[in-house]
Amino acid sequence: MTIDLEDLALDEGGHILLERALAGLRPGEQLEVRGRSGGLSLMLGAWARSHGHRLLPAADRPMPAADRLSSDELSDGPSLVLEKGAAHDQRWSGAVRAGEPGGVLPRADRTWGLAARGALVEAGGPKLDVAWVERDHVWADIAPTLYARAAASQWDPNTIIDWTPPSGVPDDIEDAVVQIMTYLVENEQAALMIPARMLGTLHPHYREVMQLLASQVADEARHVEIFTRRALLTRGQMGRSGADGRESLQTLLNEPDFTLASFLLSVLGEGTFVDLLKFIHDFAPDRVTADVTRLAARDEARHVAFGVAHTAYIAHSDPAFLGRLRGAVERRHEALRDTAGLNQSVFDGLVLLAAGSWEPAAIRRGWEAVQGLQRRMDEGRRRRLAAIGFPDGEAAELSALHTKNFM
Amino acid sequence: MSTPLVIGSVAYDPKVVTIWEGFRGFLRERGIETDFVLYSNYERQVEDLLANRIDLAWNSPLAWVRADRLARARGLTVVPLFMRDSDRELRSAVVTRAGSGAETLSDLRGKRVGVGAVDSPQSTLIPLSYLRSQGLVPGEDFEVVRFDVGVGLHGDHVGGERDAVIALREGSVDAACVLDANLIVFSQEGTVPSGYLSVLGQTEPFDHCMMTTAPGADPEAVATLNDAFLAMSYADPTVRRLLDLEGLKQWLPGRTENYAALERAVDETGFYDAEGNITADDYRP
Ligand SMILES: [Fe+2]
Numbered sequence: 070m071t072i073d074l075e076d077l078a079l080d081e082g083g084h085i086l087l088e089r090a091l092a093g094l095r096p097g098e099q100l101e102v103r104g105r106s107g108g109l110s111l112m113l114g115a116w117a118r119s120h121g122h123r124l125l126p127a128a129d130r131p132m133p134a135a136d137r138l139s140s141d142e143l144s145d146g147p148s149l150v151l152e153k154g155a156a157h158d159q160r161w162s163g164a165v166r167a168g169e170p171g172g173v174l175p176r177a178d179r180t181w182g183l184a185a186r187g188a189l190v191e192a193g194g195p196k197l198d199v200a201w202v203e204r205d206h207v208w209a210d211i212a213p214t215l216y217a218r219a220a221a222s223q224w225d226p227n228t229i230i231d232w233t234p235p236s237g238v239p240d241d242i243e244d245a246v247v248q249i250m251t252y253l254v255e256n257e258q259a260a261l262m263i264p265a266r267m268l269g270t271l272h273p274h275y276r277e278v279m280q281l282l283a284s285q286v287a288d289e290a291r292h293v294e295i296f297t298r299r300a301l302l303t304r305g306q307m308g309r310s311g312a313d314g315r316e317s318l319q320t321l322l323n324e325p326d327f328t329l330a331s332f333l334l335s336v337l338g339e340g341t342f343v344d345l346l347k348f349i350h351d352f353a354p355d356r357v358t359a360d361v362t363r364l365a366a367r368d369e370a371r372h373v374a375f376g377v378a379h380t381a382y383i384a385h386s387d388p389a390f391l392g393r394l395r396g397a398v399e400r401r402h403e404a405l406r407d408t409a410g411l412n413q414s415v416f417d418g419l420v421l422l423a424a425g426s427w428e429p430a431a432i433r434r435g436w437e438a439v440q441g442l443q444r445r446m447d448e449g450r451r452r453r454l455a456a457i458g459f460p461d462g463e464a465a466e467l468s469a470l471h472t473k474n475f476m
Numbered sequence: 477m478s479t480p481l482v483i484g485s486v487a488y489d490p491k492v493v494t495i496w497e498g499f500r501g502f503l504r505e506r507g508i509e510t511d512f513v514l515y516s517n518y519e520r521q522v523e524d525l526l527a528n529r530i531d532l533a534w535n536s537p538l539a540w541v542r543a544d545r546l547a548r549a550r551g552l553t554v555v556p557l558f559m560r561d562s563d564r565e566l567r568s569a570v571v572t573r574a575g576s577g578a579e580t581l582s583d584l585r586g587k588r589v590g591v592g593a594v595d596s597p598q599s600t601l602i603p604l605s606y607l608r609s610q611g612l613v614p615g616e617d618f619e620v621v622r623f624d625v626g627v628g629l630h631g632d633h634v635g636g637e638r639d640a641v642i643a644l645r646e647g648s649v650d651a652a653c654v655l656d657a658n659l660i661v662f663s664q665e666g667t668v669p670s671g672y673l674s675v676l677g678q679t680e681p682f683d684h685c686m687m688t689t690a691p692g693a694d695p696e697a698v699a700t701l702n703d704a705f706l707a708m709s710y711a712d713p714t715v716r717r718l719l720d721l722e723g724l725k726q727w728l729p730g731r732t733e734n735y736a737a738l739e740r741a742v743d744e745t746g747f748y749d750a751e752g753n754i755t756a757d758d759y760r761p
C-alpha cells in the first residue's frame with residue numbers, strides 16, 4: 070500500500086493521513102510513504118518510533134533513499150517504508166462497550182468511568198467513585214420523558230415575571246409574605262442540595278436520571294432566586310428562620326440512601342409543598358407572589374412525579390421495600406419528636422394571607438382555609454403512598470407521621 | 477524473600493517517581509522484589525553502579541558509554557540488558573531557517589551553530605561529530621554556541637535544544653542541532669511554525685537509553701527481572717499506563733552497535749577518557 074502526502078508535513082497534520090492509511094493494515098504489514106515536505110524522513114522516523122511503528126532502515130527499503138540530502142533534494146520522493154506496529158491493536162484489545170446507547174443495564178460498571186453510554190471504552194483509566202450503580206436503586210421508566218419535559222419547560226425568572234414592586238399591599242400582609250418567602254427559600258435550598266448530592270454519586274450510565282436531577286437542581290436554583298427576590302422586593306429585608314424548621318430539613322439531608330431521600334423529599338416533602346404553593350398562589354395579595362408560586366409549583370409537580378415513579382418502580386419489584394420506606398418515615402418522625410414543627414410565624418402568616426385582614430371573621434376564614442390546606446396535603450400524601458403500593462390504612466398512618474414543617 | 481534488586485534512575489522529571497513506583501508494584505505482583513534510587517545526574521549513578529551500590533542503572537547512552545569504559549578499565553563487565561523500542565534508530569538534524577540562503581553544510585563555514593547542553597548526545601555530541609565527519613571542525617570551521625540546560629541529565633532535558641532553536645529563530649545563531657522527534661515537538665508547541673526549519677544534514681541512526689547491570693549484580697535475579705520487563709505487554713492496561721508515561725510500547729533486548737557514533741564523539745571531544753574518567757573541562761553535572 071502506498072500513500073502520497075504530497076507537500077503536507079507531519080507537523081501540519083500529515084500524521085492524520087498516515088493514521089488513516091495504517092488503519093487498514095495489520096501489524097507487520099508495510100506502508101510506502103511518499104511526499105516532498107522538508108525533513109519528511111526524519112519526522113516520519115520520529116513519528117513512527119513514538120507510535121510503535123518502524124521506519125525501515127534505508128538498506129531494507131525497496132529503493133535507495135536520499136535521507137542525507139537537503140529537504141529540497143528530498144522532494145524527489147525517496148521511498149520511505151513504514152512497518153505497522155501492534156500498539157494500536159493492543160491498546161483496544163481489552164476494550165468493551167459501556168452498554169448500549171438506547172437502554173440501561175441492571176448494573177453499570179464503575180470502570181467505564183465517565184465514558185458515554187454505548188461508547189467503546191479502553192481498558193484501564195480511573196474507576197468512577199460513585200455509589201449508585203444499580204438500575205433498580207435509581208431508575209424510573211418515566212425519567213427520559215420527565216427530563217424532556219423539564220428541558221422544554223425552563224424559564225427565565227428575569228423576563229417571565231414582572232418585578233415591579235406591588236403597591237397597596239397592607240404592611241401586615243407584606244410582613245406575612247416576607248416571612249413565608251423566607252421560609253420557602255430555606256426549603257428550596259434543602260431541595261437543591263439533596264438532588265445535587267445524589268448527582269455526584271450516581272453512575273452516569275443512568276443518564277436520564279442524571280439529567281433529570283440536574284434540571285431539578287436548576288429548577289430549585291430558580292426557586293431560591295424568585296422567592297428571595299419577592300421577599301426583598303419592597304423592604305429589602307428577609308424574615309426569620311426558626312431552629313425547628315431547619316431541624317426538620319436537616320433530617321432530609323441526613324438520609325444517605327438515594328431512594329429513601331428521594332421518597333422523603335419528593336414524594337412526601339415536595340408533594341406537600343405543591344399544595345402549599347397553590348395555597349399561597351390562591352391567596353396571594355399581589356401579582357408577583359402569585360406568579361412566583363405558580364411557576365415553582367409547576368416545576369415541583371415534575372419533581373414529585375419522578376419521586377413517586379422511582380419509588381413505585383422499586384416497591385413493585387420488591388414489596389418488602391415498603392418496609393424500608395416505612396422505617397424511613399418513622400425514623401424521621403422520631404428524630405423530630407421533640408420539635409414543634411412549623412414556625413409559628415409561618416403558620417400565622419398563612420392564616421393572615423388567607424384572611425386578608427385583621428377582622429375576626431376574616432381570621433376565622435383564614436384559619437379554616439389553612440385547616441383545609443392541611444387536609445389536602447394529607448389526602449395528597451395518602452394518594453401518593455397508595456400509588457407506591459401502601460394499603461390505605463398504612464398510607465394514612467404514615468401521612469400522619471409526616472413533618473409538621475410541610476417539606 | 478530474596479534481596480531486592482536496586483535500580484538507579486535519574487530524576488529528570490517528577491514523573492520518574494510514578495514510573496518506578498509503578499514498575500516496582502508490577503514486579504512485586506510477580507514475586508520480584510526491587511527498589512529504586514533516584515539521582516540528580518548520570519555521573520553519580522554510573523559511579524554507584526560500578527561500585528555495586530545499585531544493581532542496575534537506567535542509563536542514558538552517554539552513561540552507558542562511561543559505565544562500559546569504567547568497567548573495562550577495571551577488568552569488569554556491565555551488561556546492556558534491555559531498552560525501549562522508541563530508543564532505537566534516532567537521528568539528529570542540523571537545521572537552519574528555510575530561505576536563509578544556506579543550502580548545504582559547507583554553507584555553515586564561518587557561521588554560528590547552536591547546540592544543546594554539553595552532555596547531550598543527540599543535540600551536541602553526536603551532531604558535532606557528524607559535522608566533523610562532513611569536513612567541518614567545530615570551533616574552527618564554525619562557532620559552537622552551547623545552550624546548557626539540565627547539565628548532568630545527558631540531554632534528557634529538552635530545554636537546551638529548544639533554546640538553540642529559539643536562538644535560530646531570533647537570529648543569534650545560523651543553524652541548530654536537534655533530535656528528529658523535536659522537529660515535530662517544536663512545531664507543535666509553537667517554538668517555530670511548520671515549515672520554518674530546513675534540514676541541511678542528518679546523522680546516521682543511533683540508539684538511546686539502556687538498562688545496564690552492575691558488575692556484581694546477581695545474574696539469576698537479573699535474568700528474572702529481564703524476562704519480566706521483556707514480557708510487559710502494551711495490551712495490559714495497568715502496564716500500558718506506565719509504558720505510556722515512560723514513552724515506549726515494548727521493551728526490547730539491549731544492543732550496543734548503534735553507540736559507535738557516540739563513542740567516536742566522546743573520543744573526539746575528550747568528554748571521557750578511555751578509562752571512563754570525566755575529562756571535559758567545562759562539564760559540571
Ligand atoms: Fe423548588
Ligand SMILES: [Fe+2]
Pocket residue numbers: 260289339368369372
Ligand atoms: Fe423541587
